[in-house]
Amino acid sequence: MTHRIAILGASGYTGAELVRLISGHPNMSIVALSGQRKAGMAMAEVFPHLRHLDLPVLCRIEDIDFSQVDLCFCALPHKTSQAVIRDLPKGLKIVDLSADFRLREAEAYKRWYGNDHIAMELQAEAVYGLTEFYRDEIRAARLVAGTGCNAATGQFAIRPLISAGVIGLEDIILDMKCAVSGAGRSLKESLLHTELSEGYHAYALGSSHRHIGEFDQEFSALAGRPVRVQFTPHLLPVNRGILCTAYVSGDAAEIHQTLTSAYVGEPFVQVLPFGTAPSTHDVRGSNFVHIGVAGDRIDGRAIVVAVLDNLTKGSSGQALQNANLMLGEDETTALMMAPLFP
Structure with missing residues (x-):
């Protein structure tokens, strides 16, 4: 048909x-x-x-x-x-x-x-x-x-961890690096090549980015109580890709195992070996998500990195x-x- x-x-x-x-x-x-x-x-x-x-x-x-x-x-x-x-x-x-x-x-x-x-x-x-x-x-x-493309990237990194109760809910930090195509095709002075290239900047600081509404809605529903994350997006002079570095409290090995188990059988989500960090190059032009986990130098803290192509x-x-x-x-x-x- x-x-x-x-x-x-x-x-x-x-x-x-x-x-x-x-x-x-x-x-x-x-x-x-x-x-x-x-x-x-x-x-x-x-x-x-x-x-x-x-x-x-x-x-x-x-x-x-x-x-x-x-x-x-x-x-x-x-x-x-x-x-x-x-x-x-x-x-x-x-x-x-x-x-x-x-x-x-x-x-x-x-x-x-x-x-x-x-x-x-x-x-x-x-x-x-x-x-x-x-x-x-x-x-x-x-x-x-x-x-939202930012909202999706952060949720792939965090949702299974909230569901499994393996991270603290009071101190989730999402540091997002975003390609310029996420701003759409309309002409904007700040997105001209000479304005954007060779630079890198944070935007929508604090609580002004619209995708925070999706994080609030989805994470709070999973936890059964309000969850408020810190989220800062940064604009990169690249065409495609989002990289989310999530800083969370919890045991890094347990976090890695939780994500690995959560995504077993998922055709588009790949959890990398412990300690391996993905790159936006790894998923460019594809429908895949790659996720990496590493321990932090501070005991009880972990780093989760998720990447996807924002347009795909x-x-x-x-x-x-x-x-x-x-x-x-x-x-x-x-x-x-x-x-x-x-």
């Missing part, structure tokens, strides 16, 4: 990544691509690396016949997605890559995104799209909310992984490509 796919926001980085991944899927066919500002253009004009593919011309969302679509990926900006998804056919399967359905409480959404949510009636059916931990719910879902496992690859489950396909279809190196 061939599943008919639409991608809204196909002219952005995550939209292009979806096209790249789906082009290798034996049971998916892209029947519609939207790009409001680039409507009427061929994808080959917008993304020349996709010129070998036979793709629909970019169009406006209102010109898509959704009766001919089985599943829609929504790769639109935050605040835009909720308005668009609210008006889509009620039976249409949707994977949303924005933040608009990640947070379950209206108050939390307003706090972190600065506006009222206008489609809260849909929030009750939205499933949080961290596949390895919500697999059964995703399989039965109509609407899946993709995670952190966004579009995760979205396709979820779509595979929603459509009854093997979860790994079109996602087992090896990382790119060098």
Whole structure:
């Protein structure tokens, strides 16, 4: 069976990544691509690396016949997605890559995104799209909310440790290094090559980064009580990748064994030998997550390092992984490509 796919926001980085991944899927066919500002253009004009593919011309969302679509990926900006998804056919399967359905409480959404949510009636059916931990719910879902890329990286490092009770909950520190593609494709002065290259800086200091809302929601639910982590992202002048260095209290050997056991059988998560640290080079362009654990010089402290590609496992690859489950396909279809190196 061939599943008919639409991608809204196909002219952005995550939209292009979806096209790249789906082009290798034996049971998916892209029947519609939207790009409001680039409507009427061929994808080959917008993304020349996709010129070998036979793709629909970019169009406006209102010109898509959704009766001919089985599943829609929504790769639109935050605040835009909720308005668009609210008006889509009620039976249409949707994977949303924005933040608009990640947070379950209206108050939390307003706090972190600065506006009222206008489609809260849909929030009750939205499933949080961290596949390895919500697999059964995703399989039965109509609407899946993709995670933030930083939020996903930190959760792969920490979730099993909270569940197993092997780390302290009062002093979790997440130090995140992030590629510039995570900021999207819109022109911003601070992201110009001359502004960004040869430098490295922290941003969203303290409590201002929006992905903190996901950490609060997910970690607190696991622990059964409020959990507040320290989280600082840093912007690197690289195109792809996120590296999270997590500092936690607990026995390092036990932490390593807990993560190893938690991810047994997971096709995309690799826990490295004790004392080995992963690099973003190891997962570039792939749907894999690599996790390393080491002991700290301070007794009772440990370091957990997790890496993933923010555009693939952190966004579009995760979205396709979820779509595979929603459509009854093997979860790994079109996602087992090896990382790119060098």
